[in-house]
Amino acid sequence: xxxxHPSGLWLLTLGVPILAFHFxxxxxxxxxxxxxxxxxxxxxxxxxxxxxxxxxxxxxxxVALAALVLLTSAVSGPNVQGxxxxxxxxxxxxDNTPGMAASEPDGRSRAQHALDRAREFxxxxxxxxxxxxxxxxxARTPFTSDVDALAGRLEAPRPGARGAERERIAxxxxxxxxxxxxLFTDQAPKGVDDWLASGRLRVVRVxxxxxxxxxxAGRLSRLPGEKKVVLTLTAATFSASKVTREExxxxxxxxxxxxxxxxxxxxPKEQEWVLxxxxxxxxxxxxxxxxxxxxxxxxxxxxxxxxxxxxPPLFPPSVIVFHPGKPSELLMHALETLQAGGxxxxxxxxxxxxxxxxxxxxxxxxxxxxxxxxxxxxxxxxGATLIxxxxxxxxxxxxxxxxxxxxxxxxxRVDYAGLLIRRSRILSGEPLLRALExxxxxxxxxxxxxxxxxxxxxxxxxxxARPTFLLLLINFVEWVSTRGLRxxxxxxxxxxxxxxxRPLWISEGELTVAQGDRVERxxxxxGLASASPAAGPGxxxxxxxxxxxxxAVNLFDAGESDLRERPAAVAGAPLPPPAPWHAKVxxxxxxxxxxxxxLVLEWLLYHRGWI
Amino acid sequence: xxxxxxxxxxLEALNLLARRxxxxxxxADRLTPRKGASLEFNDYRRYTPGxxxxxxxxxxxxxxxxxxxxxxxxxxxxxxxxxLDTSKSMEFGGKFEAAKxxxxxxxxxxxxxxxxxxxxxxxxxxxxxxxxxxxxxxVFELLSAIESVQTEGVTDMKRxxxxxxxxxxxxxxxxxxxDFYDLGGYSEGIRELLAQRFGVHLVHVVAxxxxxxxxxxxxxxxxxxxGRTKDxxxxxxxxxxxxxxxxxxCSEIEEFGRAHELAYARVLADDPLERRVIEILKAGGxxxxx
Numbered sequence: 001x002x003x004x005h006p007s008g009l010w011l012l013t014l015g016v017p018i019l020a021f022h023f024x025x026x027x028x029x030x031x032x033x034x035x036x037x038x039x040x041x042x043x044x045x046x047x048x049x050x051x052x053x054x055x056x057x058x059x060x061x062x063v064a065l066a067a068l069v070l071l072t073s074a075v076s077g078p079n080v081q082g083x084x085x086x087x088x089x090x091x092x093x094x095d096n097t098p099g100m101a102a103s104e105p106d107g108r109s110r111a112q113h114a115l116d117r118a119r120e121f122x123x124x125x126x127x128x129x130x131x132x133x134x135x136x137x138x139a140r141t142p143f144t145s146d147v148d149a150l151a152g153r154l155e156a157p158r159p160g161a162r163g164a165e166r167e168r169i170a171x172x173x174x175x176x177x178x179x180x181x182x183l184f185t186d187q188a189p190k191g192v193d194d195w196l197a198s199g200r201l202r203v204v205r206v207x208x209x210x211x212x213x214x215x216x217a218g219r220l221s222r223l224p225g226e227k228k229v230v231l232t233l234t235a236a237t238f239s240a241s242k243v244t245r246e247e248x249x250x251x252x253x254x255x256x257x258x259x260x261x262x263x264x265x266x267x268p269k270e271q272e273w274v275l276x277x278x279x280x281x282x283x284x285x286x287x288x289x290x291x292x293x294x295x296x297x298x299x300x301x302x303x304x305x306x307x308x309x310x311x312p313p314l315f316p317p318s319v320i321v322f323h324p325g326k327p328s329e330l331l332m333h334a335l336e337t338l339q340a341g342g343x344x345x346x347x348x349x350x351x352x353x354x355x356x357x358x359x360x361x362x363x364x365x366x367x368x369x370x371x372x373x374x375x376x377x378x379x380x381x382x383g384a385t386l387i388x389x390x391x392x393x394x395x396x397x398x399x400x401x402x403x404x405x406x407x408x409x410x411x412x413r414v415d416y417a418g419l420l421i422r423r424s425r426i427l428s429g430e431p432l433l434r435a436l437e438x439x440x441x442x443x444x445x446x447x448x449x450x451x452x453x454x455x456x457x458x459x460x461x462x463x464x465a466r467p468t469f470l471l472l473l474i475n476f477v478e479w480v481s482t483r484g485l486r487x488x489x490x491x492x493x494x495x496x497x498x499x500x501x502r503p504l505w506i507s508e509g510e511l512t513v514a515q516g517d518r519v520e521r522x523x524x525x526x527g528l529a530s531a532s533p534a535a536g537p538g539x540x541x542x543x544x545x546x547x548x549x550x551x552a553v554n555l556f557d558a559g560e561s562d563l564r565e566r567p568a569a570v571a572g573a574p575l576p577p578p579a580p581w582h583a584k585v586x587x588x589x590x591x592x593x594x595x596x597x598x599l600v601l602e603w604l605l606y607h608r609g610w611i
Numbered sequence: 612x613x614x615x616x617x618x619x620x621x622l623e624a625l626n627l628l629a630r631r632x633x634x635x636x637x638x639a640d641r642l643t644p645r646k647g648a649s650l651e652f653n654d655y656r657r658y659t660p661g662x663x664x665x666x667x668x669x670x671x672x673x674x675x676x677x678x679x680x681x682x683x684x685x686x687x688x689x690x691x692x693x694x695l696d697t698s699k700s701m702e703f704g705g706k707f708e709a710a711k712x713x714x715x716x717x718x719x720x721x722x723x724x725x726x727x728x729x730x731x732x733x734x735x736x737x738x739x740x741x742x743x744x745x746x747x748x749x750v751f752e753l754l755s756a757i758e759s760v761q762t763e764g765v766t767d768m769k770r771x772x773x774x775x776x777x778x779x780x781x782x783x784x785x786x787x788x789x790d791f792y793d794l795g796g797y798s799e800g801i802r803e804l805l806a807q808r809f810g811v812h813l814v815h816v817v818a819x820x821x822x823x824x825x826x827x828x829x830x831x832x833x834x835x836x837x838g839r840t841k842d843x844x845x846x847x848x849x850x851x852x853x854x855x856x857x858x859x860x861c862s863e864i865e866e867f868g869r870a871h872e873l874a875y876a877r878v879l880a881d882d883p884l885e886r887r888v889i890e891i892l893k894a895g896g897x898x899x900x901x
Contacts, residue, residue, distance in 0.1 A: 028831045028842055034700035034821065035792040036834035036841055038860065042852035043843045056844065057829070 004077030011072040018068060022061045060602055067598040074591030085583050087128040088180065088576065089143060091172035092118050095185035096135040096157035098494045099560040101536070102186070102210055102301040110207040111156040114184035117204050121182060122151040126579030127586050132175065136160050136168045137495060137533060143175065158533045159303075160495035166191045173200055182575065187559075188568030196572035203572050209565035213237030213245065213263050214295060214304025216558040220311065220491070224478045225342040227286065227314045228276035233293055233307050235271060237263040238562040249273055250292040256283050261295065268558075277314060288313040290539050290550060303494070304561045306537045308552035310490040312482050313366070316342060317384070320349035320363065322356050323372040328457065330464035331372055331388065334473055343477050344368065365448055365485055368477065373457050384450045384480035386473075389457025394426045399435035408432055408443055409479040410452055414471050419463060424456035446527060447487035447505030448547055450480045486549055488542055494555045495533050498540060503527030505547050515540045515553075614719070618885060622716055623723045623747075625892065626901045628874070629689055629784045629810045655679045689784050690729065691721040692776070692809075695740075695757070696789030696816075697732040698766040699835040703790075704818020709880035709887065710788045711757045713814055716888055717786050718753045720898065722746060729783070730756055733771045734764040765836040766793040768800020775807060784810040786897075791815055791864050792836070798867055805871060812897045813868050815877040821857055822879075824850050 003009065033039055078084065100111040122131060125147050133150065134140040137160030144150055169192055172181040180200055183189060186207035195201035217234035237243040242264055249257040257280070263269055273293060277286040288311045295305040319335060321327050327350050338344045351359065353374040360380060363369055367383040375390035404416045408430075416433055421440065429442030432452060440455040452472075458464040476484075483490070487500040498513060504527050513520045513531040515538060522529045524544070534540050534553040542549045555561070582590060614622070658667060658678035666680040693714045701707035714730065721728045722744060730740040730753065741756040766789070776783075785804055791797045791813075804811050824845070832841045843849070861877060868875035874896025878887040892898045 025828060028829045030833055031826055031830040032703065032833045032835050034703040034706075034790060034818070034835055035794075036832055036837070036839055037794065038853060038856045039832050039843065040841060042849060042856055043841065 001078060001080045004079065006076060008072060008076030011075055012068065014068055015065060018064050019061070022057075022064065056605060059605060063598050063602040063605065067595045067602070070591045070594045070598065074588040074595070077587065084587075085126055085579070087130065088126070089130045089176060089178050090121075090125070090132075091140075091175060091179050091181045092121070092131060092133045093168060093172055093181055093183040093185075094118065094133065094135045094157050095183065095187075096137055096160040096495070097185075097187075097560055098159045098303045098536075098555050098557065099186055099301070099563060100156075100207075101159065101303050102207065102212070102563050104207060109156075110186045113206040114186075114204070115154055115156060117206060118154060118182075118184050119151045121204070121575065122147045122154075124578030126583035129579075132172070134168060134172050136165055137497075138164070138168060138171065140171075158495075158535060160533055161493060165189055169195065169201060180576070186563075188566055193570045196568075196570040199573040201572065202575055203568065204575065205568075207563075210300050210563040211237075211239035212299060212301045212304070212561055212563045213239065213243045214299075214301065214561050215293075215307045215554070215556060216268060216304070216561055217556050218293075218307040218309070218554060220309045222312075222314075222482075224474065225316070227342075228274060228278075229309075229311055229314070231273040231275065231291070231293060231307070231309060233271045233273070234268050235261060235263055235295070236268040236558060236561065237265055238564055239265055241265060245295045245297070247271065248292075248294050248296055250294065251280070251283050251285060252289045253292075256280055275311060285311070286314045290552070292538075301561065301563060303537055304555045304557075307554055307556075308491075308538055310539070310550045310552050312490070316344050317366055317368050317477065317481055318345040318347065318349065319368045319370065320351060320359070321370045321372055322351055322353045322374055322376070324353060324374050328372050328388070328459060328464075330458040330469075331370070334464065334470055335370075337470060338473055338477060341474075343474060368480060379451070380449070382448045382485075384476065384484060385452075386476065387451065387453040389454065389460060390425070392425055395423055396426055396435075396437045397423055399424050399426070399437050399440055401440070402434055402436050404433045404441075405431060405443075409484065410443055410472055410475045412471075412475045414468050414475065416468060419461060419466070419468070421456050421461040421463075423460050427453055427455045429453070445484055446503040447500070447549065448485050449505070450484040452476060488549050488551045490550075491552045491554065492534070493557070494537060494553055497533050498531040498542070498551065500527075500529055504529060504544065506544050509544060511542055511544045513540060513542050614716070614884075619719070621885070622719050622888070624900055625720050625888075625898045626724050627689075627691060627717065627721055627726065627784060627786075627812075628897060628899050652681060652683060654682045656682060690727045690743075691718070691786065692729045692731060692783045693718050693721075693786045693788065694731045694733050694737065695760060696734070696766060696787075697760055697762050698734040698764055698790075698792070699762050700766065700790055700792040701816070702762050702835055704820045704880050706790055706816045706818050706880045707762055709878065709882075709884075710790075710814075710816045711760065712884045713816065713878060713887055713891070714786070714788050715754055715757050716884060717788075717814075717891075717897075718744075718757075719747070719750050722750055722753065724901075726784075728753065731776075732760055733766075733768070733789075735767040736771045737776060766797075767795055768793050768797050769795050769803065770800075772800040772803040776804075776809075784812070786812050786814060788814045788816060790817065791860075794837075797864070801867070801871070801873070805873075811871075811873050813864065813873055813875045814891060814897070815861065815864055815875065816880055817861070817877055818880045823854060826850075 094114055100109065100114065102110050104110060104113060128145055130143040130145050131147055131150055132141055132143040133154065135157035139157060169181050173179055180202060182202050182204060184204045184206060189203060192201055213236065215233055216236045219232050220229055221232065222229040242262060245261050247259050247261050248255050275285055275291065291309045291311050293307045298305060321331065335348055339346060339348055356376055363380045364382045368386065369380050369383060370386040371390060373389045375392060379385060399421050401416050401419045405411055411432060424440045426438035427440065427442045429439065430444055431439035432443040433441035441453065443452045463469045487502045487504045489501055492498065504511065504524055506524055507527045509524050511522045511524050511529045513522055515534055518535055520531050522531045537553050537555055540551050540553060658680050662680045668679050668681050671679045695710060695714045701710055718728050718730065725745065728744040729742045732738050732740055740760060741753060744753055801811060826845050829844050832843055865875050876891040876894030876897055878890050
């Protein structure tokens with residue numbers, strides 16, 4: 001036996017004054033009366049009524065002491081094994097995977113059914129039970145015993161990924177050995193048989209088996225220099241019979257092509273869309289845009305019926321070279337090679353540095369600006385920048401190359417081994433190429449701007465004589481044409497938080513994240529920001545200070561699209577039974593009510609003389 | 612015990628009522644059955660030699676030829692006996708002091724009306740305290756005598772009133788000032804007084820604590836007269852039963868008085884004396900305005 005508030009036991013000391021008062025009250029006082037006869041008549045009459053009268057005095061003491069004990073228990077909160085109901089802690093896990101968005105026959109989603117069941121469960125809890133609510137994305141509310149308020153606040157969580165199901169359950173159970181996790185889901189969880197068997201995890205299944213078809217995979221590909229992109233999509237149907245639907249290709253919200261699609265049961269079918277501006281004249285596809293391939297008509301689970309892609313501009317970037325008087329021949333030769341391959345625009349621009357201030361406002365994200373052995377006073381606000389051998393302090397003779405960043409996109413498949421450098425500056429920043437003395441090439445990227453600085457001129461090394469340099473340029477051009485100037489990826493999976501993978505174009509401020517009617521404003525700190533997962537498939541727009549990036553959200557998860565019944569391997573324990581009515585009332589209230597009842601009883605017994 | 616002048620004036624304006632026509636010793640203002648020399652005509656009777664000639668009604672003789680003499684009622688005083696209960700039960704709730712004040716006030720009214728006043732105390736027997744006082748001048752003697760009276764013993768009216776009351780001349784008006792607590796019963800004793808052809812007025816002195824006891828809890832109840840004790844827990848319900856029983860007791864006395872044509876008045880011991888006298892006056896049958 002233990003107590004929630006042992007200090008409340010001090011109340012028992014009130015028993016001493018109660019006993020004293022009892023004996024004081026019980027003492028016999030002398031009272032002269034003019035004639036005892038009348039008193040004897042009425043007292044005999046009273047005494048005849050019940051034998052309990054003799055016990056009244058002691059009954060009064062017992063009732064008073066019982067009231068004191070009850071009051072003490074109300075304050076101290078005793079826990080008696082086998083007598084008092086232990087307080088339980090539950091972690092409610094709401095499945096927020098996309099499959100929960102599937103409509104049920106009553107028109108409501110599985111997520112709404114799960115919420116109903118969760119509210120029912122909360123309503124059946126005993127007073128003092130504590131509950132925390134989590135979803136499979138990891139969002140959680142702290143444990144609270146105010147289950148009514150919690151039930152009122154309960155809402156369908158944002159869709160998330162199922163991948164971390166076991167980890168989330170483990171997180172929920174990690175709150176304590178006494179915690180029982182209740183998972184409200186439409187699918188039997190996997191890899192949790194141990195918790196199911198031990199009873200620490202209980203599963204509440206919602207949803208009925210449904211037939212469904214939709215996209216289960218998709219990707220956008222583009223070969224360097226090509227002015228077209230290819231969408232490769234995989235569709236599947238999880239039904240017993242063949243399904244016929246129609247693919248609708250849309251660009252920026254307008255349908256530009258349709259074709260039928262027949263799906264055999266459980267046989268994935270790969271479809272390809274070649275987005276060649278020449279094939280879709282008048283659509284301005286070469287400028288890029290938001291492309292959707294949707295399956296019509298819509299079914300019970302529309303989440304997987306849309307495949308979305310952000311198509312980058314298909315024309316190559318323009319290049320301008322600023323030089324001190326004459327551009328490097330080695331550089332120009334390399335650029336002409338790129339020009340010949342269609343990787344950069346056909347008009348190659350060359351200008352002396354003194355024209356930079358004049359041209360700078362015209363240089364935007366479609367430009368690659370190369371500073372050949374010159375250093376601008378201010379860098380371009382937008383676009384890609386390549387600086388080669390800019391003059392400055394920190395020069396070293398014959399630096400020895402020791403390493404390079406193989407993960408950096410410009411270094412893709414590049415090998416600097418054996419590179420000879422006559423003289424170079426040691427730079428500061430993210431190293432792209434590291435010598436013994438320090439970085440001799442650095443790179444940086446943030447929203448709308450990407451740059452590489454090489455501390456030596458091409459003439460000061462044998463870099464231009466190697467394929468490495470050409471590869472570096474190709475990588476750089478390709479990178480800045482697709483992802484290098486972006487802060488966000490072009491595609492994310494449903495349930496994945498919308499998080500900038502590179503610093504934003506603003507360091508501090510507010511980023512507006514919009515998807516359809518839903519708008520979320522996210523604070524930007526040190527160029528970084530993270531928004532909640534998208535509410536569903538489609539496009540999400542991130543904008544701030546006049547610059548906008550789009551990203552496409554897709555489900556592409558066969559497991560989520562398969563809405564057929566899949567029985568659990570382990571049945572697991574049932575839900576705890578509903579608490580009886582008295583367990584829903586605070587014990588202190590019951591005890592105080594009992595105290596009042598006892599005091600009224602004592603008053604009736606002793607002072608009103610019911611016995 | 613002191614009466615102020617204003618109160619004495621009030622008392623002087625009152626007169627003791629006697630339902631039965633009683634006889635006294637001396638001439639006074641109260642009519643008696645006896646023939647006398649008052650102005651109040653009573654009857655005729657035939658003239659017999661020796662009768663006063665001045666009482667012959669010559670008008671009757673002129674009409675009938677027979678001699679008749681007129682007879683007149685005698686105006687005499689009455690003998691008032693105040694019987695003050697001095698049993699121990701009167702000590703409760705200031706009843707004894709209140710009873711002494713009432714006895715003094717009634718005695719003063721008697722003296723002021725030229726009645727002969729005697730003061731007796733009674734318990735288990737009757738004891739004279741002061742006899743045959745007449746005139747207002749004896750009031751201090753009366754008050755002094757009342758002051759000296761102490762409580763003792765038990766009440767036994769039958770035993771006290773059974774033998775003829777000692778040397779009460781004529782048929783006296785008895786003012787019985789008591790709490791009527793008599794284990795043997797008050798009725799037998801009063802009947803003894805009636806059998807002796809006394810006029811009897813009943814003045815019941817009651818303490819407020821008897822009417823509505825305030826005590827609650829465990830008590831050892833001690834009978835003031837007998838000294839007997841009883842342990843009891845006084846609950847509101849017990850008090851209610853007791854109060855009911857006491858009111859029934861009062862009603863029984865009142866009913867007894869009504870049945871025997873006895874005037875009955877009940878006074879509260881803690882009321883002011885003026886109020887107690889007014890209560891007696893309001894009860895009717897004991898006092899009247901002159």
